[in-house]
Amino acid sequence: MLRNILSMYREAYAGLPRNAWLLSLVHFVNRSGSMVLFFLSLYLTRKLGFTMAQAGQAVGAFGCGALAGSYLGGILCDRMGATAVQRLSLLLSGLNFIIMGYLGSFVLIVAAAFLQGVFAEALIPGNATAMARECPPAIRTKGFALNRLAANLGVTIGPVLGGYLAMWNYRALFWVDGLTSLGALVLFHVFFKSGPKPPPRQSRSSFPPAVTPPGRRHHLPAIFIMVFGLGLIFSQLFSTFPLFIHSAFGFAEYRIGQLLAINTVLIVLFEMVLLQGLKKVAPLKIIAVGALLTGLGFALTPLGRGFLYAAATVAVWTFGEMLSLPLLTAEIANRSHEGNRGRHMGWFGVSFSLAWMLGPIAGSSIYIQFSPMALWLSCGVLGAFLALGFRRLASGQAGPDR
Numbered sequence: 004m005l006r007n008i009l010s011m012y013r014e015a016y017a018g019l020p021r022n023a024w025l026l027s028l029v030h031f032v033n034r035s036g037s038m039v040l041f042f043l044s045l046y047l048t049r050k051l052g053f054t055m056a057q058a059g060q061a062v063g064a065f066g067c068g069a070l071a072g073s074y075l076g077g078i079l080c081d082r083m084g085a086t087a088v089q090r091l092s093l094l095l096s097g098l099n100f101i102i103m104g105y106l107g108s109f110v111l112i113v114a115a116a117f118l119q120g121v122f123a124e125a126l127i128p129g130n131a132t133a134m135a136r137e138c139p140p141a142i143r144t145k146g147f148a149l150n151r152l153a154a155n156l157g158v159t160i161g162p163v164l165g166g167y168l169a170m171w172n173y174r175a176l177f178w179v180d181g182l183t184s185l186g187a188l189v190l191f192h193v194f195f196k197s198g199p200k201p202p203p204r205q206s207r208s209s210f211p212p213a214v215t216p217p218g219r220r221h222h223l224p225a226i227f228i229m230v231f232g233l234g235l236i237f238s239q240l241f242s243t244f245p246l247f248i249h250s251a252f253g254f255a256e257y258r259i260g261q262l263l264a265i266n267t268v269l270i271v272l273f274e275m276v277l278l279q280g281l282k283k284v285a286p287l288k289i290i291a292v293g294a295l296l297t298g299l300g301f302a303l304t305p306l307g308r309g310f311l312y313a314a315a316t317v318a319v320w321t322f323g324e325m326l327s328l329p330l331l332t333a334e335i336a337n338r339s340h341e342g343n344r345g346r347h348m349g350w351f352g353v354s355f356s357l358a359w360m361l362g363p364i365a366g367s368s369i370y371i372q373f374s375p376m377a378l379w380l381s382c383g384v385l386g387a388f389l390a391l392g393f394r395r396l397a398s399g400q401a402g403p404d405r
Contacts, residue, residue, distance in 0.1 A: 015279040016149070022137045023146045025194045027153035030130060033093065033187035034157030038165025039100060039180045040065065040241045041263060042256060045249065046173050047112070055246065057109060059367030062242045064113045066359025068120025073356045076125030077349015080132045086195050088129035090188060096122035097184030104177025123184075124356055128348040135336040135348070144286075144333035148278050151329050152271055159267035166260025222396050223335065223347070227354045229294070230331060232389045234358025235365070236297055236382045237324075242363035243370050243378060244304075251305065251375065252313060265314050266321045274325045286330045287397035291390045293327030296320060298386015304379045323386070 039046075043065075044058040053061075072092075079088045099122055103115040130150065138146035161180075168175040240263075248254050248262065281289055300320025304313070335351050369378040 012276060015145070015275040018142050019146060019149060020137050022195075023134060023149060026130065026134055026137065027150045029089075029187050029191045029194065030150055031153040031157045032190055033126075033184055034154040035160045035183055038161040038168070038176050039103075041161070041245065041260070042165055042169050042173075042176060043116075044242055044246055045169070045256060046176070048246075050173050051107065051112075053109060055371065056367060058246075059242055059363045061109075061113050061116050062238075062363040063360050064116040065120040066238065066356055066361070066363065068117035068122075069124035069356035069359050070120070070353055071356075072121035072124035073128060073352025074349050075121070077128040077132075077347070077352065079125070080129050080349070085129040085133040085136070086191075089126055089133070090191060092122055092126035092129065093184050093188035093191065096126070097181045097188065100177050100181035100184065104174045104181075120356070120359070124352055127352045131332060131336065131348040131351070143336055144278060144282070144330060145275070147332045147336075148275050148329040152274055155267040155270040155274075159264050159271065163257075163260045163264050166255075166257035169256045223350075225392070225396060226331070226335065227350055229389050229392050230351060230354040231358050232385055232392075233294060233297065233327060233331075234355040235362040236301055236320075236385060237355075238359045238362025239301065239366045239378070239382065241359075243366045243375070244301075247304070247370070247375050247379075248313065252308060252310075254310075254313075258310070262310070262313055262317060265317045266324070269318060269321045270325055273322075274329065277322075277325055278329060281326075285397050286334055287393050290327045290330050290334075291393035291397065293323045293325070293330075294386050294393055295390035296323030296386075297327065298383045298389070299323070302379050302383025302386070305376050 040062075043062060044055075047053040047058040047061055048055055076088055076092065096119060099115060099119050103112070103119065106112050106115055131147070134146050134150055135143060164179070165176055168179065245259050248259055249256075254262065297320045300316050300318075300323060303316045303319060307313075307316075332348075332351065335347050366378055369381060
């Protein structure tokens with residue numbers, strides 16, 4: 004029994020190239036300091052005395068910057084290469100985080116949050132483009148899953164440590180977040196001293212076709228729209244979710260950090276094996292189930308109390324996340340070629356970033372003007388609609404599933 008389990012895990016990780024592991028290690032170090040965004044709304048309301056609406060605007064400003072950063076990062080990847088984009092992103096985001104911890108003016112905080120979104124999210128298309136380049140299509144989903152696993156393993160450390168740091172000194176959150184970005188930059192420089200040259204300037208016609216048939220590539224705009232919808236749900240994690248858990252469940256910051264860590268622990272333990280076991284199933288069908296579980300997990304949040312109940316709801320939307328995000332990333336990469344992959348990954352990031360910009364504002368408005376229950380039930384309804392949309396794409400796609 005134990006031997007079979009170990010064999011299953013070995014198979015899940017087998018075949019990945021060395022550079023895929025190194026990219027994931029850099030991502031792990033960077034994400035191990037991810038704590039400011041988890042506690043930004045609490046920091047602004049409880050420490051600096053801003054209103055909940057202002058906290059939503061600040062988190063929304065980050066989303067607005069992330070929108071610009073994702074698009075800009077994708078364009079720059081195709082022009083100057085994914086390696087240079089990642090270096091620049093890590094440097095600027097690390098410095099900006101440290102500066103942000105010393106700001107007290109709401110206007111300056113909003114401006115810094117916007118810049119942080121630009122700097123930090125430019126990394127995402129760069130990292131995804133590099134991973135797609137290192138992994139052939141047959142193992143691309145596995146490569147993206149490894150990268151997400153590394154990121155989530157880092158995020159397991161971030162919220163837990165951040166919860167304790169917040170109770171001691173909120174400014175320490177910004178320092179640790181900034182220093183881990185700079186530490187990741189050092190590792191990136193060591194591992195990729197001479198990164199690959201930027202892609203040559205060629206016309207689109209000179210590139211080989213993407214690995215998916217033309218009919219399936221036409222689905223990209225619809226996929227980006229549904230990614231936006233999924234992002235609206237996940238954006239509540241950094242705005243209304245911690246506020247609701249604090250007020251309704253009575254959890255202190257460190258307890259919220261422990262709750263969020265359940266998400267990343269489950270991803271580390273099960274995501275790679277889960278995707279390996281489902282590799283013969285059409286990706287869009289799996290993504291549909293993931294979208295449904297994501298909405299359901301958030302819809303269940305206000306219906307009970309206690310840490311175990313909250314942990315159970317986190318587990319539901321975590322499995323939804325595992326079944327949707329890595330497969331979505333791989334699907335978009337597989338529908339691209341070397342000449343436009345950076346732009347496509349950039350648009351993927353734009354879809355999420357637009358949700359990060361609008362989601363906290365919309366979520367806070369529903370939370371205040373109607374009720375928390377209305378917000379969480381809205382997440383459930385949206386997840387169900389997204390599941391239907393992905394199923395429709397899955398049933399109508401041309402050509403083989405991969």
